[in-house]
Amino acid sequence: MRIAVIGAGAVGAACALALTEAGAEVIVLDRVGVAAETSSRCEGNILVSDKGPGAEAELAILANRTWRELARRLDGDRMPGQPATEYEAKGGVVVAFGASAGVLADFAATQRAIGIRAVPVSAAELRELEPHLSDAVEAGVHYPDDAQVQPSLATQAMLARACRLGAEFRIAEIIGARHAHGRIIGVETPDGVIGADAVVNCAGPWAGAVAALLGGRLDIRPRRGVILVTTPMPQRVFHKVYDADYVGAVGSGDAALQTSTVVESTPAGTVLIGSSRELVGFSAEQLLPPLTEIAAKATKLFPFLADTMLLRSYFGFRPFAPDHLPAIGADGDVDGLFHAAGHEGAGIGLAPATGELIAHAVLGSPAPLDPAPFLPTRAGLRSAA
Ligand SMILES: Cc1cc2nc3c(=O)[nH]c(=O)nc-3n(C[C@H](O)[C@H](O)[C@H](O)COP(=O)(O)OP(=O)(O)OC[C@H]3O[C@@H](n4cnc5c(N)ncnc54)[C@H](O)[C@@H]3O)c2cc1C
Numbered sequence: 001m002r003i004a005v006i007g008a009g010a011v012g013a014a015c016a017l018a019l020t021e022a023g024a025e026v027i028v029l030d031r032v033g034v035a036a037e038t039s040s041r042c043e044g045n046i047l048v049s050d051k052g053p054g055a056e057a058e059l060a061i062l063a064n065r066t067w068r069e070l071a072r073r074l075d076g077d078r079m080p081g082q083p084a085t086e087y088e089a090k091g092g093v094v095v096a097f098g099a100s101a102g103v104l105a106d107f108a109a110t111q112r113a114i115g116i117r118a119v120p121v122s123a124a125e126l127r128e129l130e131p132h133l134s135d136a137v138e139a140g141v142h143y144p145d146d147a148q149v150q151p152s153l154a155t156q157a158m159l160a161r162a163c164r165l166g167a168e169f170r171i172a173e174i175i176g177a178r179h180a181h182g183r184i185i186g187v188e189t190p191d192g193v194i195g196a197d198a199v200v201n202c203a204g205p206w207a208g209a210v211a212a213l214l215g216g217r218l219d220i221r222p223r224r225g226v227i228l229v230t231t232p233m234p235q236r237v238f239h240k241v242y243d244a245d246y247v248g249a250v251g252s253g254d255a256a257l258q259t260s261t262v263v264e265s266t267p268a269g270t271v272l273i274g275s276s277r278e279l280v281g282f283s284a285e286q287l288l289p290p291l292t293e294i295a296a297k298a299t300k301l302f303p304f305l306a307d308t309m310l311l312r313s314y315f316g317f318r319p320f321a322p323d324h325l326p327a328i329g330a331d332g333d334v335d336g337l338f339h340a341a342g343h344e345g346a347g348i349g350l351a352p353a354t355g356e357l358i359a360h361a362v363l364g365s366p367a368p369l370d371p372a373p374f375l376p377t378r379a380g381l382r383s384a385a
Contacts (some may be wrong), residue, residue: 003362004029004187004196005175006210009039010151010351011340012202013158018355020162022365027194029187031173035155038204039348041316043227043264043272044151045240046349049092049143050247051106052109053372054112055324060346061115062369063353064145064228064350070352074157079164085154086267091143092146092240093121093129094247095301104244108141117144132236132304144339146240148264151348158351174203177214183335198362200338205282205317207327207341216331217382220342222317224278226290228298229310234271235304241263243301255279261297263305270311273298275345282317318327318344323380327375329361332377332382338362339376 003023006017008030016028030036051057071087073197078084085224108118119142126133126140163169176188177199186195201218203210211218241337245260255278263272276290291313299306304378321327321342331337340358343350357366 005200007033007202010155012153014351014355016357017162018359020167022359026167028169029172035152038316040152044149046147066352067084083153083156086150094144095137095140168277205319215334223320226315228273230271237265259293296298327355327376328374
């Protein structure tokens with residue numbers, strides 16, 4: 001079976017790998033390159049800590065386990081010169097100021113009930129985990145299973161492995177589709193048609209537009225986020241540390257600017273500071289307000305950051321689904337068309353589990369969990385035809 005995967009971000013690379021490993025003939029098509037868009041304009045957190053009970057938490061728990069094993073495979077048997085994922089199971093620390101401590105404790109209790117390791121820590125224990133944290137932080141929860149990868153390298157590593165197993169990667173823009181008897185039989189590019197028995201739309205924040213090009217329907221929108229990067233320094237942040245407000249910002253559908261503090265160090269010695277969320281289309285305007293706000297909040301969490309030099313900032317567009325769940329599975333209108341998109345701020349973390357669900361949807365491989373909550377045919381996710 002020949003499958004065209006549109007998009008070489010983390011989700012497309014993971015789908016290509018899962019489909020290739022399941023025995024399909026796969027061609028990955030991207031108009032720019034590998035990890036050229038959102039998957040290189042993000043952080044690489046693989047989180048269970050920000051997920052409350054529900055379908056996304058089940059997917060995140062599965063993905064967390066899958067990443068641990070996948071990173072070992074990708075890093076362990078790579079060819080000389082091939083990228084490593086920089087996988088680090090460093091754990092997360094979520095902290096609360098004042099009254100939000102009770103909210104965080106209650107949230108952690110609901111997570112423990114579904115099997116997430118969420119360990120309440122005292123102010124003294126917090127200082128042991130993160131000695132440079134502000135004295136104003138009074139309570140926290142430690143999530144030993146949070147991890148991270150370098151998202152661009154991890155995407156390249158997944159695609160490199162898929163290609164070693166027989167997949168093909170080509171730079172090509174998808175501009176339409178060929179259908180026969182209601183079924184998709186190929187995708188159109190400016191250089192001609194590429195035939196396929198099935199097409200998987202992994203076009204990230206452009207997945208809605210690509211779905212329409214292919215005759216399908218999917219309501220995916222861009223949700224902008226900015227990141228600050230410090231100059232390299234000796235390590236002073238040891239976990240992924242964020243304030244409890246982050247969970248509220250992730251779950252909010254508000255179009256206005258939402259910011260919360262997310263701080264983490266990288267193997268290169270830089271510290272990444274996020275995060276903001278805004279529904280402003282694909283706009284590159286007005287970046288200063290979110291950057292200023294996250295810088296101010298980060299110094300409240302880690303006062304030493306006030307005296308730190310910044311190396312750069314960047315921004316990306318999260319693929320946002322209005323009901324905050326990724327769309328994974330068959331289109332419903334067009335036979336042979338599948339979607340894997342809308343992972344918003346969790347597409348790196350959720351990528352390998354998404355690949356397994358797509359292998360199930362396209363090839364009938366065993367489903368790693370109940371696919372029903374993620375089906376693109378669910379109410380509220382079908383934009384007007
Ligand atoms: C600031 C920020 C921080 C984030 N932090 C995290 C984090 O810590 N952890 C996490 O898990 N996630 C995080 N995310 C979210 C994560 O980056 C995304 O969910 C993920 O990258 C989406 O991957 P994707 O493959 O779906 O999309 P993309 O990486 O955008 O890939 C889509 C690809 O489709 C291609 N494409 C589009 N249209 C066409 C066409 N017509 N023809 C051919 N190709 C096409 C594009 O060129 C692109 O390469 C963050 C995002 C942002 C913005």
